[in-house]
Amino acid sequence: MDTFAQLLVGGLLTGLVFALVAVGLTLVYGVMDVVNFAHGEFLMLAMYAALGLALIGIGPLLGLPLVAIALFLFGIVVYRVFIRRLLAGPPEATVFGTFGLLVLLQGAAQATLTSDFQSVPNPPLQGTIHLGPIALSQASLVEGIGALVLTAALFAFVEYTETGRAMRALAEDRVAATLMGIDVQRVNGLAFGIGAACVGAAGSLLMLSYPVYPTAGAPFALTAFVVVALGGFGSIQGALVGALLVGLLEVFGGFYLAPELKMVPVYVAYLAVVLLRPQGLLGRR
Amino acid sequence: MTAKPHLYALGAIVVLGLLAAFGLHEAVVLDLVFTLLLYAVLGQSWNWISGYAGNISFGHAIFFGCGAYASALCVTHGLSPWLAIPAGALAAAALALVTGFPTLGLRGHYFSIATIAVAALVETFARTTPWLGKANGFELPIASGWAALQFPQKGPYVVLALVLFAAVQLATIALERSRLGYYLRALRANHAAAASVGIDERRCKLIAFAWSAMMASAAGVLYAQYTLFIDPPSTLALAISIDIALIGVVGGIGTLWGPAAGALVYVVLAKAVALRFGGAGKGYDLVIYGAIICLIAALRPYGIVGTIVDALRRRRGAVA
Numbered sequence: 001m002d003t004f005a006q007l008l009v010g011g012l013l014t015g016l017v018f019a020l021v022a023v024g025l026t027l028v029y030g031v032m033d034v035v036n037f038a039h040g041e042f043l044m045l046a047m048y049a050a051l052g053l054a055l056i057g058i059g060p061l062l063g064l065p066l067v068a069i070a071l072f073l074f075g076i077v078v079y080r081v082f083i084r085r086l087l088a089g090p091p092e093a094t095v096f097g098t099f100g101l102l103v104l105l106q107g108a109a110q111a112t113l114t115s116d117f118q119s120v121p122n123p124p125l126q127g128t129i130h131l132g133p134i135a136l137s138q139a140s141l142v143e144g145i146g147a148l149v150l151t152a153a154l155f156a157f158v159e160y161t162e163t164g165r166a167m168r169a170l171a172e173d174r175v176a177a178t179l180m181g182i183d184v185q186r187v188n189g190l191a192f193g194i195g196a197a198c199v200g201a202a203g204s205l206l207m208l209s210y211p212v213y214p215t216a217g218a219p220f221a222l223t224a225f226v227v228v229a230l231g232g233f234g235s236i237q238g239a240l241v242g243a244l245l246v247g248l249l250e251v252f253g254g255f256y257l258a259p260e261l262k263m264v265p266v267y268v269a270y271l272a273v274v275l276l277r278p279q280g281l282l283g284r285r
Numbered sequence: 286m287t288a289k290p291h292l293y294a295l296g297a298i299v300v301l302g303l304l305a306a307f308g309l310h311e312a313v314v315l316d317l318v319f320t321l322l323l324y325a326v327l328g329q330s331w332n333w334i335s336g337y338a339g340n341i342s343f344g345h346a347i348f349f350g351c352g353a354y355a356s357a358l359c360v361t362h363g364l365s366p367w368l369a370i371p372a373g374a375l376a377a378a379a380l381a382l383v384t385g386f387p388t389l390g391l392r393g394h395y396f397s398i399a400t401i402a403v404a405a406l407v408e409t410f411a412r413t414t415p416w417l418g419k420a421n422g423f424e425l426p427i428a429s430g431w432a433a434l435q436f437p438q439k440g441p442y443v444v445l446a447l448v449l450f451a452a453v454q455l456a457t458i459a460l461e462r463s464r465l466g467y468y469l470r471a472l473r474a475n476h477a478a479a480a481s482v483g484i485d486e487r488r489c490k491l492i493a494f495a496w497s498a499m500m501a502s503a504a505g506v507l508y509a510q511y512t513l514f515i516d517p518p519s520t521l522a523l524a525i526s527i528d529i530a531l532i533g534v535v536g537g538i539g540t541l542w543g544p545a546a547g548a549l550v551y552v553v554l555a556k557a558v559a560l561r562f563g564g565a566g567k568g569y570d571l572v573i574y575g576a577i578i579c580l581i582a583a584l585r586p587y588g589i590v591g592t593i594v595d596a597l598r599r600r601r602g603a604v605a
Binding site: 035037082085086089090091092093094095096097099100101102103104105106107108109110111112115214222225226229233258260261263264267270271272274275278 | 341387393397399405527534567569572573575579583587
């Protein structure tokens, strides 16, 4: 029973971090119908940025807003010079174009920063908190709660601000939204920037307990693709529900199967959901 | 559209290839020709599902791996490597059906994500399963002759690769002129209109995907018999899938000669990268491949052959 409770809380905390990564992906998908296959590499860049700041004395938590802003600007630049052009081409172009970006960024990281695993030296929050029978590392607690707060903030932004309304309008009906005077390029660029800022924040949080290396983002992105499909493409609440589910599947799968097989239940769940309910758990047809 | 010029071109390539296989003895050159043909086959295999059917696959290495592992398993268990051709094809087609059945009838990006997920699963499975050699892979025992599908010289391998390449090109010419080919083109042009006249999207694309997987598997068998050593990084890893997608994209998706052109560019590039930066593994190759995929996606989404065809059409249009 204690093990079960421990795994449950661990799974939910892991799921919250997945949620923050996935909401960035789902926002971009909803607004411009692009699955950014380089999303995980954006996360990897953010982790290196957080590491760089930590090396000059700005810890991951203090550095979080800086990294998020840097990734926001990076996202806007990538949209302006690259994604915009892909959108003008055939539908496959956005798929293999963002995949090319994945390959390019992984290679660039490997060539300039080596393949070594690197961690923040003397990271904060190394203690353990005991809640009854459950033991939690402070780092994973802060990661989970931080991710939840930021996911909620993004949800509020999309739900209650004028720009958020414009994004939802574009997701709903691109042509009608354009006719209502919404500047598609501006809103697309903002959405892409915000999507990148999400992994900017997530990358900073992850540096509390994870090492960074050129392919560090890939497993998170892969999980995020599954989360987004599970929750329904474009749905932020769906991403949160999907992420919690995937977090639980991964933690329980890792414990009861074998650590290296922890992704098996996640992928099986993906194929099953796609087969039985392709619009996702909370998605619309 | 007439197939004649394509058949002449293919005939010329086969003749040139045979001349090379029997006339040349430089191992380096023959190795290059073999690699070129093998990559052209893999690119064409990718092109069937990602080009003609329009669903981008990021996990194509696993079908290649099916053939390679089937070959290794047959040979290490004392069976004929020829048996690996149907066995690998069967395994590859089964994997294609598992990946494609839930996802190929759907709009959106479900398929591409599923290819990444299934590829990761298969690689993990091979890395952790004792009878698949775990991370160590297999070393194939040395033999010689057509029964063992192993040869001391490289010439026969080039002949085999040439046969496979010709078969795959002929199959693609047939696809372009077949009902399935027209259905796929109709689905790409307007899936709603195609569905409204009764074209079953999932069924058409599953057939294309299964053929695609079986072609890649055949290439895998040949690869294993050629190198006599396989392991997950050399047959199943994402890096191999990246190479295959690069070859398909560079030459031009959905074109008959695109994959061959892409393979040519890839082989030259890989050599140049190896000369300049000392081979793969340092990331420079990925930077260059990634940049090329990005540039083509943004500027010339139909690749080399697509661009040439476009220019020809425009000229013909201007003359008429």
